Amino acid sequence: MSYLFCEKCWGYYQLQSGEFREDFESCRYGGTLIEVENIGDLLNIVYDIENLIIFYKFFCPLS
Numbered sequence: 157m158s159y160l161f162c163e164k165c166w167g168y169y170q171l172q173s174g175e176f177r178e179d180f181e182s183c184r185y186g187g188t189l190i191e192v193e194n195i196g197d198l199l200n201i202v203y204d205i206e207n208l209i210i211f212y213k214f215f216c217p218l219s
């Protein structure tokens with residue numbers, strides 16, 4: 157199951173079955189979405205950006 161990560165809100169959303177990256181142009185707040193294949197990749201991205209793990213607390217309302 158893959159995830160979409162919002163660069164702006166630092167939120168993430170797990171794609172449900174039948175949903176695809178193409179279904180989401182961007183976050184409703186204009187954030188760029190990055191698709192990752194698993195939560196480990198997501199952690200690597202966040203560490204690369206700011207070395208913070210606070211994104212756990214947020215959920216980006218993508219839809």
Ligand SMILES: [Zn+2]
Binds near residue numbers: 162165167183187216
């Ligand atoms: Zn967002």
